[in-house]
Amino acid sequence: MDIPSIKIGIIGLGVVGGGVVEVLRQNADLIALRAAAKIELVRAADLQVEKATAILAQLGLPDVPVSADWREVVSDPQIDIVVELAGGVEMPRQAVSAALANKKTVVTANKDMMASCGGELLRLAEENGADLFFEASVAGGIPIIQAVKESLAANRIRQLMGILNGTSNYILTQMTENGSSFETALAQAQALGYAEADPVNDVEGYDAARKIAILSSIAFNTRINESMVPVEGIGKISDWDITYAKEFGYVIKLLGLAQETEEGVEVRVHPAMIPLSHPLAAVRHSYNAVFVNAFPLEKAMFYGRGAGGLPTASAVLGDVVNAARNIISNGRGRWACTCFLDKAVKPLDETQSKYYIRISAFDRPGVFAAITGELAKQCISIDSVIQKRRLSQESAEIVIITHKVRHKNMALALKKTEGLADVMKVENVIRVEVSLD
């Protein structure tokens, strides 16, 4: 076949890098047809040179040179596309910047980098007439970035709700469906290789925050960095929260949420109760999904594998094929940074949600009136109440779901409630999120 050759270099041969090389080999025929070019790996960089060399040899590429220094990849004149799959922020940022300055196309899976300095890198790409693709940085194999940026380009996005972290979704699914404790479910996730030894990024919501930052920047054409996303993890969710959620007809998910309101763009990550009838409620185990509400699209959902070497390689190599098409058709720079606007970001205090509140209290006359009185002072009205579980002879648990209320009012009401004589503790507070109509 007489087709051009597009040469790529990979920085970082870990799980995703290995997946990319494997897929490049297994699907070589299809990829060549669809890219209208032979995609050829000509150089790699990885700090563990020997291990990386062994991986390449095992995948039938014993002659591809591997260096510990990324500079050898970004400065290699024969390379058209630099594929950045290393971890962290600073080194990748330097490597990607250098590649773009050399007018090379860059494909990255690095959410940490894109969520902290994506704007800077996209502008650099634009200045150099180069392309920077990052589909794999959000939701692994799910092609949500091209969908939101290109396919939905005529839409005013009203809301994005994403299950963006497979580990925490796996844990919550185990807690919901098998009655596992958080600790047991986390240990299972670690045994299955979903969660890392230090699970903080997954269970504390930082990973999801990076992804919703990247996605909302595209959806609202406004740069949202990771540091602008308030985050709350799933570590405080107890089996009782799971049980009460079921009684109210909800399921608990770790959501990355972004929506446009009259007071600005709202972006946050936290556990939330969502109705069992919501399409996201059926997203189980380690799957990810992004629910989009937009005009004129109405409601849509994108579902799939949010992590793993092979699904992520699907996104990386989809970008490589698109990048190759751009190079061949002389259409580089077709899409650059789309943060044309600078919309206000709404402070967390001003965001509004329904809330679930679980309070342990002494079971004395007037305790319920005292609690609801504190809520009323903050103009918080109550949707439904369960008071049932006896904690001891003299104490019980009160569970309340409120109507929509501002975060600051809820925070103040809870502080006052905790100070009440008969209240033992506000055990947990979880937002209840219902789709926009």
Add this chain to the structure above:
Amino acid sequence: MDIPSIKIGIIGLGVVGGGVVEVLRQNADLIALRAAAKIELVRAADLQVEKATAILAQLGLPDVPVSADWREVVSDPQIDIVVELAGGVEMPRQAVSAALANKKTVVTANKDMMASCGGELLRLAEENGADLFFEASVAGGIPIIQAVKESLAANRIRQLMGILNGTSNYILTQMTENGSSFETALAQAQALGYAEADPVNDVEGYDAARKIAILSSIAFNTRINESMVPVEGIGKISDWDITYAKEFGYVIKLLGLAQETEEGVEVRVHPAMIPLSHPLAAVRHSYNAVFVNAFPLEKAMFYGRGAGGLPTASAVLGDVVNAARNIISNGRGRWACTCFLDKAVKPLDETQSKYYIRISAFDRPGVFAAITGELAKQCISIDSVIQKRRLSQESAEIVIITHKVRHKNMALALKKTEGLADVMKVENVIRVEVSLD
């Protein structure tokens, strides 16, 4: 803002055309930013000139000239993009061919045309260095064509399973959830405007066949025309089939199915029972969804509104924005026809499925042995059986689910079964489809 102007002409100002004009106006600011161009409607064609003129006037465009003749649009030298939203095949085919010959980009929502002569039109586009976009021709607002063609370009698609017709999905949902009869549910769909006065395209599966033809052509890089898709509609589904499906843990959906097997590409449309745990089982009412199983993507699903003026306008205008980006970046012809291969299409007789069979029979000794004997002669083994509903004093209904079997063996076994002395009738036969692992 100092941006170029891209001029479009629309052929066909019906429900989708009206939606496109409305969204162009309402989201003008965002569309201009994202297209990096002002998208300007400068001419329209519609057989009902007065009505079309009134629609445009109502949407704030009283000065856009409307003609009954599509030639005035395709030959207008100022027009960059022709948006074809007329019905039928022959006239649109002529109009699109003429526009492409004039080197104009074409955006179409016309599934009938694309499923019968998409190959010819895409080649014509390629010859003229023009672009032909058709996202709106499959699954309305769901951006499945760009996803399969571009985002998933590195994948070997193993299977596509689609709920591609909102009307029939609405009818089946009403039958399943509210116990409605087919006739009542159809009347409701018509009252809600989902089904047309003549519902044959929707309920007999022809509409879904066109969509799966277009989608499988892209997925398998092989031209599949509508005429190559065996079709079976939902008209024969009875409330008893719905009831038995539930007992077995299934739900009935009208599926467009395409998969690659060693014996060729398999494409078909028919009602099917799918497990309640399958993500497609949760796709209710008039929603559409496409489930994809691919390497290295694994499993993914795309869900949303499959019809309606506004969701379809999302797809049409997403294409217009992409088309504008191609024009501005001189990247036209970036993706052309992707039917590079000419894979064999497997004959229906050779396709394999599990089957549900419902038989009415005289309740005499030996009838069950006789039926299962006929199945055994065709090497059909049985997965599960229900024999319960008494039809009269001397007759009852036998329901069988088989293991996987070739269509031709099943057809032969059923013919023989119908000839058995004690068998009254094979009441219905429905495939049972389980995702590939």
